[in-house]
Amino acid sequence: MTLLKMSKYLMLSTGFMLMAVPAQAQFATNNKAPIDATADNVDYRQDVTILSGQVDVRQDNVRILSDTMKIYSGSTGSGTAAFNDVQRIEAIGNFYYITPEQEVRGTQGVYEQKTDTFTVTGDVILLQGEDNVVTGDTLVYNLTNNQAKVIGSCKGRKCGRKGRVNILIKNTGAAQTQ
Numbered sequence: 001m002t003l004l005k006m007s008k009y010l011m012l013s014t015g016f017m018l019m020a021v022p023a024q025a026q027f028a029t030n031n032k033a034p035i036d037a038t039a040d041n042v043d044y045r046q047d048v049t050i051l052s053g054q055v056d057v058r059q060d061n062v063r064i065l066s067d068t069m070k071i072y073s074g075s076t077g078s079g080t081a082a083f084n085d086v087q088r089i090e091a092i093g094n095f096y097y098i099t100p101e102q103e104v105r106g107t108q109g110v111y112e113q114k115t116d117t118f119t120v121t122g123d124v125i126l127l128q129g130e131d132n133v134v135t136g137d138t139l140v141y142n143l144t145n146n147q148a149k150v151i152g153s154c155k156g157r158k159c160g161r162k163g164r165v166n167i168l169i170k171n172t173g174a175a176q177t178q
Contacts, residue, residue, distance in 0.1 A: 033059050033060040034059070035057065035058070035059045036057070036058045036059070037051060037055065037056065037057040037058075037069075038054075038055070038056045038057075039051035039052060039053050039054065039055045039056070039069070040052060040053025040054060041053050047072060047073050047074070048070055048071065048072050048073075049070070049071045049073075050068065050069070050070050050071075051068065051069040051070075051071070052067070052068045052069075053067070053068075054067070055067065055068065055069045055091070057069065061099060061100050062097075062098070062099050063096070063097075063098040063099075064091055064095075064096065064097055064098075064109070065091075065094065065095070065096040065098070066091035066092060066093055066094060066095045066096070066108075066109065067092060067093030067094050068091070068092045068093055069089065069090065069091045069092070070088075070089070070090040070092070071086060071088075071089050072086070072087045072088040072089070072090075073085050073086055073087060074086075074087050086111075086113055087112075087113050087114070088110065088111065088112055088113065089109075089110070089111040090108070090109075090110050090111075091108065091109040091110070091111075092107075092108050093107065093108070094107075095107060095108055095109040095120060095122075097109060097118060097120070097141075101128065101129070102126065102127060102128045102129075103125075103126075103127045104118075104120055104124070104125070104126050104127075104139060104141065105120075105123075105124065105125040105127075106120035106121055106122045106123060106124045106125070106139065107121060107122025107123060108120070108121050108122055109121075115142075116142060116143045116144045117140055117141060117142050117143065118139075118140075118141045118143065119138065119139070119140050119141075120138065120139040120140075120141065121137065121138050121139075122137075123135075123137075124136050124137060124138060124139045124150065126139055126148060126150060131168075131169075131170035132167075132168065132169050132170065133166075133167070133168040134148075134150050134165065134166070134167050134168075135150075135165070135166045136150035136151055136152045136164075136165040136166070137151060137152055137153040137163065138150070138151040138153075139151075150165045151165065152164040152165045
């Protein structure tokens, strides 16, 4: 398994190039902590770096898992990856976004630097705390203000639970008034 350290330099082992790149990409909001990534393979193509095979990316207390991750930078044709200018990240297949407070699961997650949002699609599950669960088809999560919007693909009671947003909030154990 190839280990990528994106804190000061991006090192591509077994025949790949060594490229100096200051890490400015953020997976954890407002965080300049080093980024550690592990994957079975890495492929660098000008302004796109593709990690594949059980991708595991960590920064501080944030973890992202997926089958494949494409990291798009603003660099073009320079021969070096510019992780200080990440424009978009696509995490495809078995997507997880994990923090100490919550966990988001889906088929795919896309990060857009311009809006500082992750959009998660495909059987989305949002776990908050130990007991609260929200499910839907799409989740748009704003990393700047920590606001989430869950969207279903079907509207109205005629759908039943299928395709609608479902919420499960467990009793907090607080005393109830009569």
